[in-house]
Amino acid sequence: MLDASPNDIAPLSPYREVKPVRTAWSLHRDPQLAVRELADGLQHAHLGAVLFFCSTEYPLDALGHALDETFPHVPVSGCTTAGEITPTGYGRGCVVAIGFDRRFFTVAPTLIADLESFDLLRAQCLVDKLLGECRRQSTVSASDHSFALTLLDGLSSSEEQVLATLDAALGNIPSFGGSAGDDNRLAHTYVYHRGHFHSQAAVVVMITTPLPFEVFSTHHLRPCAEKLVVTAADRHQRTVHELNAAPAAGEYARLVGREVARLSEADFAQYPLAVRIGERFYARSIQRIHADGSLTFYCAVENGIVLTAMRPTPILADLEQVLTELESRLGPPTLIIGCDCFLRRLAIEALGEAQSASELLRRWRAIGFNTYGEQHHGMHINQTFTGVAIGHPRPDAADGANHGA
Amino acid sequence: MSLLAIPDPTQQMAPTTAREQALVDENRRLRKVCAALIERVESSGAAEGAPYAAFEHAVLLAEQVRERTETLHHTLDELGQVNAQLREEIHNRASAEQRLIEAKQEAEAANLSKTRFLAAVSHDLLQPLNAARLFASALGEHRVPEDARHLVEHLGRSLKDVETLLGTLVDISRLDAGVLKADVAPFEAADLLDMLAHEYQQIAASQGLALHYVRSDAVIDSDLQLLARVVRNFLTNAIRYTARGHVLLGCRRRAGGLEICVGDTGPGIPEDQRKAIFLEFRRAENRRDDQDRGLGLGLAIVDRITSMLDHPVGLASRPGRGSLFSVLVPYAHRPAGKRVQAVTEAMPDDEPLSGRTIWVIDDDLAIREGMQALLGSWGCRVMAARGPGVLEGETASPDALIVDYHLDDGDPDGLETASRLHERWPGLPVLVITANHDAALKHRARMRGFGWLLKPVKPLRLKMQLLSLLERT
Numbered sequence: 005m006l007d008a009s010p011n012d013i014a015p016l017s018p019y020r021e022v023k024p025v026r027t028a029w030s031l032h033r034d035p036q037l038a039v040r041e042l043a044d045g046l047q048h049a050h051l052g053a054v055l056f057f058c059s060t061e062y063p064l065d066a067l068g069h070a071l072d073e074t075f076p077h078v079p080v081s082g083c084t085t086a087g088e089i090t091p092t093g094y095g096r097g098c099v100v101a102i103g104f105d106r107r108f109f110t111v112a113p114t115l116i117a118d119l120e121s122f123d124l125l126r127a128q129c130l131v132d133k134l135l136g137e138c139r140r141q142s143t144v145s146a147s148d149h150s151f152a153l154t155l156l157d158g159l160s161s162s163e164e165q166v167l168a169t170l171d172a173a174l175g176n177i178p179s180f181g182g183s184a185g186d187d188n189r190l191a192h193t194y195v196y197h198r199g200h201f202h203s204q205a206a207v208v209v210m211i212t213t214p215l216p217f218e219v220f221s222t223h224h225l226r227p228c229a230e231k232l233v234v235t236a237a238d239r240h241q242r243t244v245h246e247l248n249a250a251p252a253a254g255e256y257a258r259l260v261g262r263e264v265a266r267l268s269e270a271d272f273a274q275y276p277l278a279v280r281i282g283e284r285f286y287a288r289s290i291q292r293i294h295a296d297g298s299l300t301f302y303c304a305v306e307n308g309i310v311l312t313a314m315r316p317t318p319i320l321a322d323l324e325q326v327l328t329e330l331e332s333r334l335g336p337p338t339l340i341i342g343c344d345c346f347l348r349r350l351a352i353e354a355l356g357e358a359q360s361a362s363e364l365l366r367r368w369r370a371i372g373f374n375t376y377g378e379q380h381h382g383m384h385i386n387q388t389f390t391g392v393a394i395g396h397p398r399p400d401a402a403d404g405a406n407h408g409a
Numbered sequence: 410m411s412l413l414a415i416p417d418p419t420q421q422m423a424p425t426t427a428r429e430q431a432l433v434d435e436n437r438r439l440r441k442v443c444a445a446l447i448e449r450v451e452s453s454g455a456a457e458g459a460p461y462a463a464f465e466h467a468v469l470l471a472e473q474v475r476e477r478t479e480t481l482h483h484t485l486d487e488l489g490q491v492n493a494q495l496r497e498e499i500h501n502r503a504s505a506e507q508r509l510i511e512a513k514q515e516a517e518a519a520n521l522s523k524t525r526f527l528a529a530v531s532h533d534l535l536q537p538l539n540a541a542r543l544f545a546s547a548l549g550e551h552r553v554p555e556d557a558r559h560l561v562e563h564l565g566r567s568l569k570d571v572e573t574l575l576g577t578l579v580d581i582s583r584l585d586a587g588v589l590k591a592d593v594a595p596f597e598a599a600d601l602l603d604m605l606a607h608e609y610q611q612i613a614a615s616q617g618l619a620l621h622y623v624r625s626d627a628v629i630d631s632d633l634q635l636l637a638r639v640v641r642n643f644l645t646n647a648i649r650y651t652a653r654g655h656v657l658l659g660c661r662r663r664a665g666g667l668e669i670c671v672g673d674t675g676p677g678i679p680e681d682q683r684k685a686i687f688l689e690f691r692r693a694e695n696r697r698d699d700q701d702r703g704l705g706l707g708l709a710i711v712d713r714i715t716s717m718l719d720h721p722v723g724l725a726s727r728p729g730r731g732s733l734f735s736v737l738v739p740y741a742h743r744p745a746g747k748r749v750q751a752v753t754e755a756m757p758d759d760e761p762l763s764g765r766t767i768w769v770i771d772d773d774l775a776i777r778e779g780m781q782a783l784l785g786s787w788g789c790r791v792m793a794a795r796g797p798g799v800l801e802g803e804t805a806s807p808d809a810l811i812v813d814y815h816l817d818d819g820d821p822d823g824l825e826t827a828s829r830l831h832e833r834w835p836g837l838p839v840l841v842i843t844a845n846h847d848a849a850l851k852h853r854a855r856m857r858g859f860g861w862l863l864k865p866v867k868p869l870r871l872k873m874q875l876l877s878l879l880e881r882t
Contacts, residue, residue, distance in 0.1 A: 249441035304460035308449020
């Protein structure tokens with residue numbers, strides 16, 4: 005086992021010689037062997053918490069059981085994906101994990117088992133509990149040096165309310181996250197907490213660290229002139245029946261220039277729609293087309309909203325630029341936790357840029373997954389790359405944390 | 410059932426052509442779009458828990474946070490710039506301060522070198538003056554015609570005045586240069602004040618003033634010589650500025666020490682001049698006469714000495730009624746040591762000195778000759794030598810040795826010379842004469858039982874010291 009000897013002498017200065025995080029991934033189909041491979045990469049005397057993302061191709065009960073047995077004394081959190089971001093770039097059908105060194109991170113996870121009844125009072129209690137745990141264990145001020153990671157069941161259709169409520173309770177603590185995926189099957193997505201996978205649930209992980217970090221979100225879409233008004237919608241099903249008082253699918257097909265029957269996810273990725281609020285555009289990604297000509301979205305829609313047709317710009321150049329800006333503020337990242345919309349990955353693959361994307365993600369030390377929606381400061385958004393960049397320890401690390409907007 | 414309050418003409422007649430049908434369809438769609446937009450506009454801002462409203466709310470909140478963060482960053486940037494400017498200003502001020510410190514150090518160094526120069530020049534001036542005083546004094550001992558005697562007396566007084574002025578200048582420069590160190594020891598106030606009272610009673614009487622003296626048996630802790638300078642200055646001033654009436658010398662026992670007071674019935678000092686009179690070359694107006702040759706350095710010296718000794722000075726004055734100067738001297742916690750100094754001023758008999766053999770070692774010919782004349786006039790047999798070498802052949806012990814501390818380069822200093830001769834003839838009375846005010850030297854001389862006399866040598870003092878030393882043998 006690598007670096008797991010308890011006789012390891014702790015170096016005098018943890019800031020110089022120790023990696024604050026370790027990462028591991030496995031392609032093993034067998035859950036036992038996959039988890040064993042993760043443990044080989046992550047286990048050491050100072051392992052404080054594990055965060056993982058896995059394909060729904062795994063037998064989840066067995067995987068959860070193996071994780072629980074292998075890491076009995078550290079909290080393990082995670083979710084299912086629509087593709088993974090591994091230490092080598094994009095992966096599929098695999099499991100990837102991050103091990104946090106407790107000398108650098110205090111990690112407090114919790115489960116929201118019932119999304120429907122999650123109100124402000126519960127949110128406040130939840131945040132207080134997590135912050136309390138971080139305060140007890142961390143050497144730095146928890147309210148100034150923490151961020152929250154949210155993992156939600158991607159098919160629960162409850163993200164907006166849960167996030168808005170949670171964000172109100174989090175106050176100034178930056179938050180980000182992703183909606184769990186299921187390899188584009190759109191059947192069942194799960195979040196993992198304490199040995200079990202849950203649906204219709206969310207995991208919130210509070211992470212406190214003296215390392216500098218910044219939560220960020222970016223997309224590569226720019227607005228076109230065309231506008232579509234939603235004239236009939238079912239807000240609970242996130243379904244739009246009519247656009248511009250015509251069957252939604254037909255109207256969208258007309259915009260894209262295709263026949264309805266030939267529309268695919270690749271088109272949804274290539275020709276997204278977005279709402280404009282203030283000066284900014286927020287993509288509303290289409291999930292599927294129904295036989296009745298209605299469209300279901302990955303996020304909230306409402307009668308009367310105006311959708312703007314968007315066109316993509318070079319996706320990797322945009323990401324590279326954002327990460328470079330982050331680097332200028334934080335220094336080279338020690339880790340980026342990335343929530344990357346699965347439609348972006350579809351677009352990248354359609355453009356034949358998967359290799360370049362993997363290379364870019366590997367170079368920037370990104371670990372994460374492809375989502376059914378991203379979360380940023382209480383907003384549920386689509387077709388973005390949203391995450392946190394964590395810098396290296398600095399001599400003045402205690403005051404070095406940098407919270408981005 | 411239309412939300413839009415615009416009459417719909419397509420409701421009134423059925424379309425007849427395909428084009429009309431298309432327009433009717435379009436009208437229907439546009440009305441529906443309008444209705445949806447109206448519904449949306451009217452429901453926005455409602456506090457309902459609908460998913461899209463929650464999203465919109467979150468976006469607006471995030472937007473607010475972003476704006477405020479930007480404002481905050483902008484403010485922080487501005488603060489940073491202001492800080493940078495302040496830092497630069499601090500840096501500029503620090504370097505200006507550094508330049509001022511350097512300039513001050515240069516000025517102080519220049520002042521110190523000026524003071525040293527003054528001390529050195531004064532010393533060189535004192536030597537021939539000292540000789541002149543000795544000559545004049547020796548001349549006074551001769552029988553001269555009456556008119557010549559007046560001239561000799563004037564000569565003596567003039568030399569004495571020059572000596573006093575020069576001595577004052579030297580003292581000021583020494584005080585400023587920090588050369589003069591206090592030699593604090595316990596002594597009885599009466600030891601000092603009896604002597605001063607006696608001395609100044611005569612001076613006061615000569616000016617037609619009465620000096621009242623109130624004795625005290627307190628034991629105080631101070632430098633006797635320096636404190637004597639202070640009280641002398643008070644007394645001199647009191648007599649100088651008082652036309653008639655009396656001068657008082659007395660003490661008050663205060664909690665913090667013995668307050669030595671000198672009062673007068675003079676013109677008093679106006680309030681606005683009371684600070685200024687302690688500065689150099691400042692003198693109160695209303696001087697009693699204009700024969701006075703003081704430079705106005707007296708109180709400046711008082712100020713320096715009392716600062717050095719840490720004795721507070723007091724001044725009370727009522728114009729037209731008089732002034733009261735005082736100095737507060739701490740009580741001693743040890744018994745007073747016995748002082749060698751003679752306290753009487755009366756010129757004693759020459760008798761005990763008559764026929765004594767006295768060696769004088771001084772590298773200055775004028776001093777040797779002056780000493781020879783003065784000591785000779787007291788009936789002494791004098792052997793004067795430039796250095797110790799000349800006297801080495803002598804086998805008989807002299808009755809006393811007077812040696813200048815500063816001898817020619819190459820010769821051992823006066824103390825060393827005296828010590829060697831003292832070894833040869835233990836019990837030989839030795840008097841060391843020097844212009845050096847170093848308290849350590851004085852201490853060394855005392856430790857060996859040598860007498861110690863500062864230049865300029867006053868004949869009376871010289872005689873007193875010699876008599877005192879000879880008495881002890």
